[in-house]
Amino acid sequence: MANFYVNTTEVVHKLPNNDRPKFYMFGVxxxxxxxxxxxxxxxxKYIENEFPEYQYIEIIEEDDDYAIPIVQEHLQPSDxxxxxxxxxxxxxxxxxxxxxxxxxxxxVNNLTISFPQSIHFENNEDGEIEKQKSQEAYRK
Structure with a gap:
């Protein structure tokens, strides 16, 4: 039997309140x-297998801005x-x-991970400006 389906049955609008460390995935x-x-x-699947002690929380991309202050309120050093x-x-x-x-x-005070990306900044003025903005943000 294949083990590759997503078994998500509900959308939750409140972060869980428990002692487990959290693994917040933004931009889903x-x-x-x-x-x-x-x-x-x-x-x-990788996170659930490699970090079984963590509670995995997906934040879909259109909710990133809304979720940031909520996650900040609940964030623990181990998250x-x-x-x-x-x-x-x-x-x-x-x-x-x-x-x-x-x-x-x-x-900036927690471990942050960017999962593998293709990177392309155009070789023009806009590409250079955007690359500098990104470098500044990621240095933090």
Missing amino acids: PSYTNMGDQAVSLAER IIAFTGGGNMGNLYHNHEEARRKVFSTF
């Missing part, structure tokens, strides 16, 4: 690109902050890059 896609969906599922992987780091998909910058420049 809700759109229908199957490649990005597969990346997200693989990340989830991990991550941003989903894929192919959207750079200046081709501004909204994804701006969300990633905001997450990494906000959660």
Whole structure:
């Protein structure tokens, strides 16, 4: 029997209140690109297998801004902050890059992980400006 399905049965609007450390995954896609969906599922399975003591919490990309202050309120030193992987780091998909910058420049006191990305900053003025903004955010 294959073990590759997602067994999520409900959307929860409150963060769990328990003693388990949390693994917050920001930028989870809700759109229908199957490649990005597969990346997200693989990340989830990896985290659940490699960090079984952590409670995995997905934050879909359109809720990133709303979720940041809520996560900040509940954040513990042992919690991990991550941003989903894929192919959207750079200046081709501004909204994804701006969300990633905001997450990494906000959660500076916890371990932060960017899952593997394709990176492309165009070789023009906009690409250079956006690359500098990203470098500044990720240095934090």
